[in-house]
Amino acid sequence: MQASRSTFQHRSRADGCPGPLPRCRPRVQRSRGRNCVVLNAIDDEGTSGKSIDAAGAGATWSSPGWLTQLNMLWSGKGNIPVADAKPDDIKDLLGGALFQALYKWMQESGPVYLLPTGPVSSFLVISDPAAAKHVLRGTDNPQRPLYGKGLVAEVAQFLFGDGFAISGGDAWRVRRKAVAPSLHRAYLETMISRVFAPSAVFLADKLHADPAAGNSTQPQPVNMEAAFSQLTLDVIGKAVFNYDFNALTTDSPLIQAVYTALKETETRATDLLPYWKVPFLCAIVPRQRKAAAAVQLIRDTTTALIKQCKAMVDEEEIAAASAASAEGKEYINAADPSVLRFLIAAREEVDSTQLRDDLLSMLVAGHETTGSALTWTLYLLAQNPDKMAIAQAEVDAVMGARRSPTIADYMALRYVMRCVCESMRLYPHPPVLLRRAFAADTLPGGYKVVKGQDVMISVYNIHRSKAVWDSPEAFLPERFGPLDGPVPSEQNTDFRYIPFSGGPRKCVGDQFALMEAVVSLAVLLREFDLSLVPNQTIGMTTGATIHTTNGLYMYARARIAAAKSVALVAT
Numbered sequence: 001m002q003a004s005r006s007t008f009q010h011r012s013r014a015d016g017c018p019g020p021l022p023r024c025r026p027r028v029q030r031s032r033g034r035n036c037v038v039l040n041a042i043d044d045e046g047t048s049g050k051s052i053d054a055a056g057a058g059a060t061w062s063s064p065g066w067l068t069q070l071n072m073l074w075s076g077k078g079n080i081p082v083a084d085a086k087p088d089d090i091k092d093l094l095g096g097a098l099f100q101a102l103y104k105w106m107q108e109s110g111p112v113y114l115l116p117t118g119p120v121s122s123f124l125v126i127s128d129p130a131a132a133k134h135v136l137r138g139t140d141n142p143q144r145p146l147y148g149k150g151l152v153a154e155v156a157q158f159l160f161g162d163g164f165a166i167s168g169g170d171a172w173r174v175r176r177k178a179v180a181p182s183l184h185r186a187y188l189e190t191m192i193s194r195v196f197a198p199s200a201v202f203l204a205d206k207l208h209a210d211p212a213a214g215n216s217t218q219p220q221p222v223n224m225e226a227a228f229s230q231l232t233l234d235v236i237g238k239a240v241f242n243y244d245f246n247a248l249t250t251d252s253p254l255i256q257a258v259y260t261a262l263k264e265t266e267t268r269a270t271d272l273l274p275y276w277k278v279p280f281l282c283a284i285v286p287r288q289r290k291a292a293a294a295v296q297l298i299r300d301t302t303t304a305l306i307k308q309c310k311a312m313v314d315e316e317e318i319a320a321a322s323a324a325s326a327e328g329k330e331y332i333n334a335a336d337p338s339v340l341r342f343l344i345a346a347r348e349e350v351d352s353t354q355l356r357d358d359l360l361s362m363l364v365a366g367h368e369t370t371g372s373a374l375t376w377t378l379y380l381l382a383q384n385p386d387k388m389a390i391a392q393a394e395v396d397a398v399m400g401a402r403r404s405p406t407i408a409d410y411m412a413l414r415y416v417m418r419c420v421c422e423s424m425r426l427y428p429h430p431p432v433l434l435r436r437a438f439a440a441d442t443l444p445g446g447y448k449v450v451k452g453q454d455v456m457i458s459v460y461n462i463h464r465s466k467a468v469w470d471s472p473e474a475f476l477p478e479r480f481g482p483l484d485g486p487v488p489s490e491q492n493t494d495f496r497y498i499p500f501s502g503g504p505r506k507c508v509g510d511q512f513a514l515m516e517a518v519v520s521l522a523v524l525l526r527e528f529d530l531s532l533v534p535n536q537t538i539g540m541t542t543g544a545t546i547h548t549t550n551g552l553y554m555y556a557r558a559r560i561a562a563a564k565s566v567a568l569v570a571t
């Protein structure tokens with residue numbers, strides 16, 4: 001199958017350590033015009049003294065004092081700095097570049113500040129690891145139920161329904177406990193050989209065959225962001241439902257529906273006027289009608305897949321799954337190792353609607369996230385040829401003439417793994433995590449949080465803060481310590497590195513995602529020299545993940561080294 005250039009264009013996308021741990025540094029006392037914010041030293045426990053000139057905070061011509069005052073008076077949030085947010089800034093950030101504006105305000109207002117969004121509404125923005133740890137660990141924690149998902153559940157409900165990615169409390173706990181075991185070790189190993197490696201090799205074959213990929217005398221750019229979005233949709237479809245979207249080859253109404261629904265979730269997350277909360281308006285606004293039709297198609301397809309799978313699972317398989325569970329073994333169906341099959345065989349299906357929503361949660365949560373992680377890792381490698389050379393040398397040494405990485409290869413691809421981790425530090429997906437306080441609380445550092453407060457944990461800010469990381473803007477895969485040490489996580493960095501969140505609501509697919517990303521990159525780096533098309537501007541925009549503004553156009557030239565090693569084996 002010949003891939004045309006348009007094959008790798010975005011559909012309506014979603015365009016539509018250990019090792020030396022970074023230390024906290026003293027904060028600089030600063031003042032900004034009339035708004036005097038004084039932050040004192042922050043110690044390693046994240047405690048700080050702070051004060052704010054309440055009368056003047058936020059009082060510029062465009063961010064009038066009354067707005068700030070109301071915010072501060074409301075429920076007595078007086079000990080938290082208020083960002084000097086002008087209406088234009090807020091308009092911009094609601095349009096999609098939210099996390100970049102949050103970074104600017106962190107530099108002005110410190111690691112915990114209030115962002116006024118209306119006369120009596122605000123976000124509490126957290127860019128401090130200790131405060132983030134406190135909130136994340138207190139989310140849906142039965143011992144300390146202080147926070148819930150809040151706004152994110154509201155904007156995604158139309159798609160996720162009662163899925164466990166957005167539900168809370170007991171409903172979430174029960175479903176997470178049922179679904180998480182499906183991603184067990186044997187399943188992940190099977191995914192490498194059955195799904196991750198073959199899908200990446202398929203993409204490589206398309207790039208080899210595609211004159212648009214840069215192998216002809218007239219090299220043409222390939223949009224690798226679009227290619228990764230298609231690859232990860234194919235992967236997650238097979239892994240969760242045993243369903244082949246064939247997104248790398250075809251364009252179907254179902255694929256369009258997935259992109260439409262994702263885009264709508266992203267748009268809702270940044271809508272200034274959440275008119276979609278009004279059912280009457282949803283019924284007449286064309287965008288909402290389109291989104292509703294898309295969700296219906298996705299749900300109908302999922303329901304049909306569940307029905308089909310149920311028909312395949314017999315009593316014998318249920319007994320085998322139950323016996324495996326009793327013996328503490330990991331059950332897997334050799335013919336269909338998908339999450340869906342596991343859940344039905346393990347009788348964890350509850351009712352079909354709940355199962356449908358849980359599976360859709362995994363589909364959505366596991367698609368653009370991994371696609372974006374791959375996009376930015378490749379971008380950073382292409383921008384840092386010295387790191388690219390190390391990664392390719394590792395891939396050559398580990399894989400030799402094998403096109404498809406094995407589980408042993410995956411374990412040995414430690415530098416590639418660090419490249420993925422470092423890329424998720426610089427470009428975390430999503431860049432902010434939303435929460436809402438169920439009860440009044442006090443954050444480390446003494447910041448008072450009122451009941452009902454919407455909270456944004458800016459993972460982007462934490463990951464790029466000079467107070468948290470040395471040379472935060474640099475791409476340094478080596479920064480996490482020796483390659484034979486553990487992979488960085490929120491645990492071994494004390495919440496300084498949280499690309500998969502942390503606490504009870506931590507990503508359930510983190511190991512899946514790392515394997516998929518490392519395996520996909522290994523296949524591509526082994527077979528291609530990938531370079532950026534010159535003179536393109538790679539801007540950032542966001543919805544659920546960080547996207548490029550215009551795509552990531554690259555040349556993919558077949559590597560001589562890979563060709564040689566294949567030839568060596570052939571002789």
Ligand code: HEM
Pocket residue numbers: 164165166176361362363365366367369370373424428429430433434499500501502504505506507508509510512513514
């Ligand atoms: C690089 C790829 C990925 C990244 C960066 C990522 C990141 C995250 C983050 C930050 C959260 C927590 C959100 C929060 O605290 O509000 C999360 C939750 C979740 N992720 Fe991932 N994820 C990735 C891949 C995946 C994959 C491949 C799957 C499925 C196989 C998946 C399934 C989920 C689910 C179901 C949740 C909700 C868990 C719950 O609420 O209990 N993710 N992910």
